[in-house]
Amino acid sequence: MKKVEAIIRPFKLEDVKIALVNAGIVGMTVSEVRGFGRQKGQVERYRGSEFTVEFLQKLKLEIVVDDDKVDTVVEAIQGAARTGEIGDGKIFVNTIDGVIRIRTGDRDSGAI
Numbered sequence: 001m002k003k004v005e006a007i008i009r010p011f012k013l014e015d016v017k018i019a020l021v022n023a024g025i026v027g028m029t030v031s032e033v034r035g036f037g038r039q040k041g042q043v044e045r046y047r048g049s050e051f052t053v054e055f056l057q058k059l060k061l062e063i064v065v066d067d068d069k070v071d072t073v074v075e076a077i078q079g080a081a082r083t084g085e086i087g088d089g090k091i092f093v094n095t096i097d098g099v100i101r102i103r104t105g106d107r108d109s110g111a112i
Contacts, residue, residue, distance in 0.1 A: 001096040001108065002070045006061040007033065007089040008081040013059055019080035020063070023072050027112070029062040038086050058089065064096055066109055 008016060013030065020028065034055035065073055074091055082088055101111035 001064060001066055001099060001112070003094045003096050004061075004063045004065065004070060004073045004077070005092040005094065006063075006077045006081065007035070007058050007091075008061065008077070009083070009087065009089065010057055010059050012081045012083075013061075015080040016061065016077055019076040020073065023076040025063060025065065025069070025073060025076070027063070031060045031062075033058050033060045037090075056087065064099060064112055066112070 006016070010032075017028075034057055036055055061077070063073055070093060074093070077091055098108060099111040100107050104111075
């Protein structure tokens with residue numbers, strides 16, 4: 001099993017969710033996060049004054065899937081989250097040693 005973590009722009013969440021559902025993915029966790037990469041923040045204007053926002057608002061998606069679905073998930077996220085501009089985000093793929101559903105005790109693929 002793999003955990004796919006994606007950092008995306010907040011306004012792309014609905015597009016990504018639809019792409020994942022269309023790809024047959026039934027669950028994900030979404031967290032609000034802040035960070036910066038090559039963008040190094042952005043300049044905002046408020047009441048005539050400029051200030052730099054160093055940590056930009058992003059969303060972190062976490063999806064655990066069987067190994068054979070990883071490419072499908074990555075392609076769905078990449079296609080739906082891309083704007084072509086710096087700051088579109090990143091996708092990380094990690095190995096998961098085990099999953100246990102608390103309610104039933106189901107393990108691994110049965111718990112996803």
